[in-house]
Amino acid sequence: MLTARTKSGTIFSLGTEYKKETLLIVRNSEEFFCPVCGEAVSLKLGNQRIYHFAHRSGTVCRDFHEGETLYHIEGKLQIYQWLNRQQIPAELEYYDPIIGQRPDIVFLYDGNKYALEYQCSPITEEIFIKRTQGYYQQNYIPLWIIGRKHIKAKRSNVFSLSAFDYFFIRKTNDRHLILPSYCPEEKQFNILSSIYPYSIKNAIANCTVHPIQNTEIKDILEPKVINQFSFFKWSKEMEKNTINWSLHPSPDRNRFLREIYNHNLNLYLLPSEIGLPVRHSLLIQTPAIIWQTYLYLDVLLDKSPNDLINLKDVERNYNQRIKNKEIAIRNAPQLANENSFHAVSQYFLQLEKLGLLMKKSETVYQLQNKIFIPKSSREKEERRNEFYQKNKSILVKL
Numbered sequence: 001m002l003t004a005r006t007k008s009g010t011i012f013s014l015g016t017e018y019k020k021e022t023l024l025i026v027r028n029s030e031e032f033f034c035p036v037c038g039e040a041v042s043l044k045l046g047n048q049r050i051y052h053f054a055h056r057s058g059t060v061c062r063d064f065h066e067g068e069t070l071y072h073i074e075g076k077l078q079i080y081q082w083l084n085r086q087q088i089p090a091e092l093e094y095y096d097p098i099i100g101q102r103p104d105i106v107f108l109y110d111g112n113k114y115a116l117e118y119q120c121s122p123i124t125e126e127i128f129i130k131r132t133q134g135y136y137q138q139n140y141i142p143l144w145i146i147g148r149k150h151i152k153a154k155r156s157n158v159f160s161l162s163a164f165d166y167f168f169i170r171k172t173n174d175r176h177l178i179l180p181s182y183c184p185e186e187k188q189f190n191i192l193s194s195i196y197p198y199s200i201k202n203a204i205a206n207c208t209v210h211p212i213q214n215t216e217i218k219d220i221l222e223p224k225v226i227n228q229f230s231f232f233k234w235s236k237e238m239e240k241n242t243i244n245w246s247l248h249p250s251p252d253r254n255r256f257l258r259e260i261y262n263h264n265l266n267l268y269l270l271p272s273e274i275g276l277p278v279r280h281s282l283l284i285q286t287p288a289i290i291w292q293t294y295l296y297l298d299v300l301l302d303k304s305p306n307d308l309i310n311l312k313d314v315e316r317n318y319n320q321r322i323k324n325k326e327i328a329i330r331n332a333p334q335l336a337n338e339n340s341f342h343a344v345s346q347y348f349l350q351l352e353k354l355g356l357l358m359k360k361s362e363t364v365y366q367l368q369n370k371i372f373i374p375k376s377s378r379e380k381e382e383r384r385n386e387f388y389q390k391n392k393s394i395l396v397k398l
Helices: 020-029 070-085 125-137 217-221 231-247 251-262 288-300 311-323 341-353 377-395
Strands: 003-006 011-013 040-044 052-055 090-092 105-109 112-119 141-147 152-155 158-160 177-183 188-197 202-211 308-310 357-359 364-367
Touching (some): 070 090, 070 105, 070 177, 141 217, 188 217, 231 377, 251 288, 288 311, 308 311, 311 341, 341 357, 341 377
Parallel strands (some): 112 141, 141 177
Antiparallel strands (some): 040 052, 152 158, 158 202, 188 202, 308 364, 357 364
């Protein structure tokens, strides 16, 4: 940790860039104590690690900061000093005794009080929610930033995101969903936006880089998001993923495969209209190709042109699939107020733009054209190319 209480009760912070000679003098003349548990702590001034305070062997502290890595200490110190350079009132490791929590940094900006958590080690969803609710209880706005090392880039615009990573996705004021991270080694923020998962672990996303020396706090709180999307890349990643998991099916996937085969459908011959990316699909853990196939089977398969489709019926079927554990909802604590059915509603809006549906009211659509099911790989390829060329202007704006 970077702060400690002196014998006189004042807080001593290593957020200020002290020279080692000065700190050696202070260490020899002062005693330091943990602001949380009150136990004595030592000021570490080694040559290999950043200067910090540490509990002495045998002491037990309820504070979550024990066992901090150099990566974490460096990161929160850099962010704290970055706020100071912008003349933003900030306090490092402030302990709030009412909620018993100590965020990495508390700061004031634009009339609001923020609790910044720079999280570099996994915690449970229960702890994440508990801390978040505690901050709201004391009128802090929680600002969670994950350590960049957790975000695994597989290739250009393709990322492997764990269940833990999704905890950090939040909504901006203009309703963009973003995932902010920071790397103290590269001294830069990275923000993922336009996040479209095509499997449980993998997603296509845009990544913007914000070097800390050229970045202001507003760029992190409300970043400018340009929604750039490659439907061609999405299709290729979906195809590779589908082949991979069909060769290594799990019990859940076998259940899905049995159902589509019972309806005379072939996994490799599903139409382009099934498996479309939608902006809020990250709220659903089940891959888009699966949950959209279920929508097709439950709602669209038996409909003829001019038949009506009520979204209330769609939602009832969707909830039943969730109840049957055929569709899984993703845990995203900062999006708890977002209903996953919003992704389904967006899918129907996509089908409307593609000319398959016509919106008659807020909850009712009319089928205009049935979805064509290819009979062979060649037919699928021809239809896919035709679909892309015909709807290119629509698909790039998903």
